[in-house]
Amino acid sequence: MLGSAELCFNVDHGYLEGLVRGCKAGLLTQQDYLNLVQCETLEDLKVHLQTTDYGNFLANQTNPLTVSKIDTEMRRKLCGEFEYFRNHSLEPLSTFFTYMTCGYMIDNVILLVSGALQKKSVRDLLGRCHPLGRFSEMEAVNIADTPSDLFHAVLVETPLAPFFQDCMSENTLDELNIEVLRNKLYKSYLEAFYNFCKDHGDVTAEIMCPILEFEADRRAFIITLNSFGTELSKDAREALYPTCGQLYPEGLRLLAQAEDFEQMKRVVDHYGVYKPLFEAVGDGSGGKSLEDVFYEHEVKMNVLAFTRQFHCGVFYAYTKLREQEMRNIVWIAECISQRHRTKINSYIPIP
Amino acid sequence: MKARLKGAQTGRNLLKKKSDALTLRFRQILKKIIETKMLMGEVMREAAFSLAEAKFTAGDFSTTVIQNVNKAQVKIRAKKDNVAGVTLPIFEHYHEGTDSYELTGLARGGEQLAKLKRNYAKAVELLVELASLQTSFVTLDEAIKITNRRVNAIEHVIIPRIERTLAYIIAELDEREREEFYRLKKIQEKKKILKEKTERELEKRKVAGEVTEPANLLAEEKDEDLLFE
Numbered sequence: 001m002l003g004s005a006e007l008c009f010n011v012d013h014g015y016l017e018g019l020v021r022g023c024k025a026g027l028l029t030q031q032d033y034l035n036l037v038q039c040e041t042l043e044d045l046k047v048h049l050q051t052t053d054y055g056n057f058l059a060n061q062t063n064p065l066t067v068s069k070i071d072t073e074m075r076r077k078l079c080g081e082f083e084y085f086r087n088h089s090l091e092p093l094s095t096f097f098t099y100m101t102c103g104y105m106i107d108n109v110i111l112l113v114s115g116a117l118q119k120k121s122v123r124d125l126l127g128r129c130h131p132l133g134r135f136s137e138m139e140a141v142n143i144a145d146t147p148s149d150l151f152h153a154v155l156v157e158t159p160l161a162p163f164f165q166d167c168m169s170e171n172t173l174d175e176l177n178i179e180v181l182r183n184k185l186y187k188s189y190l191e192a193f194y195n196f197c198k199d200h201g202d203v204t205a206e207i208m209c210p211i212l213e214f215e216a217d218r219r220a221f222i223i224t225l226n227s228f229g230t231e232l233s234k235d236a237r238e239a240l241y242p243t244c245g246q247l248y249p250e251g252l253r254l255l256a257q258a259e260d261f262e263q264m265k266r267v268v269d270h271y272g273v274y275k276p277l278f279e280a281v282g283d284g285s286g287g288k289s290l291e292d293v294f295y296e297h298e299v300k301m302n303v304l305a306f307t308r309q310f311h312c313g314v315f316y317a318y319t320k321l322r323e324q325e326m327r328n329i330v331w332i333a334e335c336i337s338q339r340h341r342t343k344i345n346s347y348i349p350i351p
Numbered sequence: 352m353k354a355r356l357k358g359a360q361t362g363r364n365l366l367k368k369k370s371d372a373l374t375l376r377f378r379q380i381l382k383k384i385i386e387t388k389m390l391m392g393e394v395m396r397e398a399a400f401s402l403a404e405a406k407f408t409a410g411d412f413s414t415t416v417i418q419n420v421n422k423a424q425v426k427i428r429a430k431k432d433n434v435a436g437v438t439l440p441i442f443e444h445y446h447e448g449t450d451s452y453e454l455t456g457l458a459r460g461g462e463q464l465a466k467l468k469r470n471y472a473k474a475v476e477l478l479v480e481l482a483s484l485q486t487s488f489v490t491l492d493e494a495i496k497i498t499n500r501r502v503n504a505i506e507h508v509i510i511p512r513i514e515r516t517l518a519y520i521i522a523e524l525d526e527r528e529r530e531e532f533y534r535l536k537k538i539q540e541k542k543k544i545l546k547e548k549t550e551r552e553l554e555k556r557k558v559a560g561e562v563t564e565p566a567n568l569l570a571e572e573k574d575e576d577l578l579f580e
Binding site for chain 1: 396399400403404406407408415461463
């Protein structure tokens with residue numbers, strides 16, 4: 001039913017949507033960024049951040065203030081907000097939230113697996129996991145000796161199990177390079193997420209599907225770009241491309257054959273959305289890199305998500321925008337602390 | 352003795368030459384160290400900044416890197432270099448094994464990570480060079496101190512000692528010669544006085560007629576023993 005979104009959404013999720021819109025209004029504006037850029041030391045930065053929505057989050061920090069402390073505190077704040085949303089959510093929003101955390105869970109699992117294989121202490125590893133990707137079986141990781149044991153014992157219980165099953169049979173888990181494994185997991189995750197959003201229908205599908213398609217294509221481009229000159233074969237590369245994007249199937253096949261950046265650009269000529277992005281890429285150190293261009297596009301799409309109401313995409317968009325803001329602040333803080341101000345304006349502004 | 356003096360002087364000249372050569376090399380190394388250290392500052396700054404850039408694009412990959420560490424990729428060999436008899440260690444780096452972090456950042460930030468790897472590799476090479484320079488600096492410093500000490504010792508202690516000994520010997524010899532001479536002269540004087548004394552006495556006796564001259568065989572005109580003339 002076409003009107004079902006307006007009718008039913010607010011019953012379950014209206015409070016949270018209102019909350020998230022309020023939080024979004026508290027994101028740093030261009031004026032705030034201008035103020036931050038003019039700071040001379042990290043202490044000034046802290047003072048400026050106190051006037052924004054961040055408040056006194058750095059109040060309990062002892063001297064000296066380092067960039068990593070700022071980063072940890074910001075992440076903790078984001079995590080607090082996210083957990084709050086999650087705890088108050090109902091179906092299907094809670095499944096949506098679980099999907100969102102799967103991405104971070106994949107990173108954590110890879111970290112734990114590689115650490116457990118090298119018999120490192122579990123305590124340190126747990127401290128370094130991304131807080132948004134926490135799951136209850138994390139401490140049990142050190143009981144397993146090989147990846148297949150790990151899978152059977154621990155990971156079967158987590159939401160990541162279907163992704164592992166998609167990728168491969170268990171005996172190939174042992175030989176696989178850890179990065180390839182990470183990318184394969186992420187591919188199945190993205191496809192599952194995309195199908196979930198599509199099945200959900202309504203406004204959520206309208207908003208989330210383009211965002212996820214862009215994410216899939218972006219991964220395909222970046223993987224291609226970064227695998228030039230490495231030992232990754234073309235078939236292996238093709239197996240890592242998520243198939244839920246606009247490039248599927250023709251574009252992906254062409255990309256897999258590409259040898260350098262020029263060939264990639266020619267593939268893109270067929271797709272109107274990405275052509276202007278590639279045009280905007282500068283060369284070498286002067287202009288923007290491809291990744292910067294992609295980040296800007298992502299930010300644009302996320303901001304557009306807020307123009308529609310009654311869908312779950314606002315939460316995704318808000319989390320992503322918050323993360324981008326954290327990255328910006330860390331970048332500015334690093335430039336200030338290293339006194340290297342030439343590129344301080346290369347953060348991605350959020351309109 | 353003179354030979355010893357000559358030997359000492361030659362030794363001192365040789366050592367001075369060695370010390371000069373070492374000092375020259377020392378100054379060269381010092382200049383290079385200053386240059387390298389300035390370059391080091393620049394390179395480290397650039398490397399730290401590229402780390403910040405990579406973190407911006409790729410997120411936090413530090414844990415991944417730390418987990419996957421196993422063997423060192425860049426290793427160092429020590430070679431020896433000889434400068435005027437002093438052996439200096441020189442470190443040379445070589446690559447071993449493949450890059451185990453080739454696929455890190457495959458999904459995001461690979462370009463920045465590649466730049467980061469290059470920058471830090473440059474920094475490591477510079478560090479190795481700086482290490483060689485500094486060890487040679489310290490070793491050369493020691494060697495120069497020792498050599499200078501030896502040169503000074505020879506110059507201010509050994510050679511003067513030998514010279515003083517030589518001078519003393521020469522002075523003694525001269526003195527003895529003078530003594531000998533004096534003695535001879537004194538004896539001659541005494542002999543002369545004695546001779547004069549006896550002559551005077553003889554004169555005196557002759558005048559008093561006590562002493563006849565003994566018959567002068569040659570002046571005799573008549574010989575009593577001849578029977579027939």
